[in-house]
Amino acid sequence: MNAPRVVLGVSGGIAAYKACELLRRFTESGHQVTVVPTEAALHFVGEATWAALSGRPAATETWESVHEVPHVRIGQNADLVVVAPATADLLAKAAHGLADDLLTNTLLTARCPVVLAPAMHTEMWEHPATQENVATLRRRGTVVLEPAVGRLTGKDTGKGRLPEPSEIFEACRRVLARGAAEQDLAGRHVVVSAGGTREPLDPVRFLGNRSSGKQGYALAATAAARGARVTLLSANAELPDPAGVDVVRVSTALQLREAAHKAVLDADAVVMAAAVADFRPAEYATGKIKKVEGVDPAPVVLVRNPDILAELSAERARPGQLVVGFAAETDDVLANGRAKLARKGCDLLVVNEVGDGKAFGQDTNAATVLAADGGETQVPHGPKEVLADAVWDAVAARLG
Template sequence: MTTAGRPRVVLGVGGGIAAYKACEVLRRLTESGHQVQVLPTTSALNFVGKATFEALSGQPVYTGVFEDVPDVAHVRIGKEADLVVVVPATADLLARAAHGNANDMLTGTLLTARCPVLMIPAMHTEMWEHPATQDNVGLLRSRGVIVTEPASGRLTGKDTGKGRLADPAEIVDLARLLLARPDALPRDMSGKRVVVSAGGTREPLDPVRYLGNRSSGKQGYALARVAAQRGAQVTLVSAHTVALPEPAGVDIVNAGTALELREAMHKAAGEADIIVMAAAVADFRPVSRADHKIKKSDRDPDPVALTRNPDILAELVAARAAGKFRSIIVGFAAETGDETGDVLTHARAKLARKGCDLLVVNAVGEGKAFETEDNAGWLLAADGTERSIALGSKAQMAAGIWDFVLNSGTYPTGPAGVQ
């Protein structure tokens, strides 16, 4: 850390068209209190000029090892860094980093850095899938470098596929996670198939109105994001969210209502090793949906008849008991205390009632859990183990949940959980 307590982040920028997105990463990092030193490659300056990086960072920008020679900058910068983030990590830059080249300021810094290194790839699909690139990625990961899975989507020209740069907000979220917990992204979920639900369901009253809740989907998305970057194959069943970026390397299934989410979860569960029900599913839905907007009138409105939605978590537990799949099942509980008991009293009763392996408990209320950037809570396991989760980012909570699941001793063996 600097004397002012601001984390030192080195932002390396590779020479690809996605270099322009590094500006947004830089802006988000500096505005959230990080001191950022930008080290672009010479090729990167063909896409974004040095003046832009210097203006946004408030720091001089270096490219060659012969700049700032008296200060030996290519050694000093890496040694002093708390985190190195490379955006974008092109195929060429991955190759040079993997083989220890040090012919510019960025690659020299990568050799001297002793902090976490986070490389965010971006390139065409064919380049990402080429055996040379995959070998380089594997070599870097074997040395502890965190090379993330790229997103899928529109590339340069008319091409679409895997190789798109992750969203800048997601990159900054991962950077913050590593600054808080340098060990948060091991590749310990490789080969595991994970299904996560997220967001809040909406139950329509008419073409305009609906019954819903305040869930933003941020915690479920964080769980999916962290699992994917720890090597898991992730399906995210997404109800309504607050315009969150799609996590890179994750397959997304959209589901608006409770019944749609139920269908998607049962369909995905059959191949899953771990199922996480983080979505806030409406307990009730209208018995009927008006096919036109319900108008105001001088008379009192007719009461809205409601019917109970299925308990998806309980159904998944029952399906597992019937032998339909073998998975760890994780539930979520948003609780408040009342005259009959506190948050944990209600949560323990819910865990027993649902029959899942693990329950993540949030105390909800004004400024807590829903629609916030940070989260805290408890982990309750079926074997009686309980653990509190200190307040931190939702990515930190996600990492803690995955740590607990992987080390709980309840990981299944058999058809859907072969180890």
């Protein structure tokens, strides 16, 4: 089997140095990489560095090796084109079909999946022109990753930071795994919840659950690889942010509820994979509850948390919005799942068995996807991203 052919485009931003780590990950995992830096990118990382790391000459000039027509052949022969960092200027040129250098020519001739990893100052990312360019690219099927939030150049901090190279690589690996498959979530906004909520009892104790967030993060990452704009509501998950995903951090069920109702306003699909606490302590002790020798502790009185999934199902934020729930069961899995599907009012319910080393905290899962129309899809035991793709297959079919 031939090594996948990857074109790594690098545009002229300070984050260009991070592309060296991305290049290393591609080459060490057996990919054949051609680096195409812009003239501005070469001010940050020189041509010799790209050649040394890739083991191939960097392609920098449209007029070099003219007999090989590099401005056409590089894009035509690629299995994946990824640009990291992608500046605001590069996004604008790609959206409007401009081709004034080798990299933009390559983007025009590519017939393979294209991944763009933006990096710029917050004001540039949030500018209406940039947002319109990103929306245009996504509608065409280009995977435009959401930039990360963090330290930018100088003292500035905000959204616009290049995602970590390891996470960009994972996003690209998922896109390559799908090959030339249609980006069936392109132009869609999806909301995913992940992790487990924690309900504080006092400043040091809480009621929680065993959810690691791995399934929700796999859902977010695979949706991004299929072209979606993804908002991930992360409840206490200690996992790296998936590249290209807008992460909103919450802790309690009430915080998740507030964040969910806000995030779903323009969402095409909502997948509630987080394990939400059914109850919370009726009272919060502002000081640590002390152990008193010879005295039994006072009973903890619990009150119900709101049913977020049922609320989102009953009050769709927009016509045609799909709502997907998760049900973790320990016995009578399918019977309990069908009853919950009817009770919650969602379109799809992913039912999986938990306990005894199953699902929670694991890298694998098995589930049954139940549909409100009576459909039933068995997903055998395997990596959580396989189950995630099965869920998005069902969502995409219904959105389509």
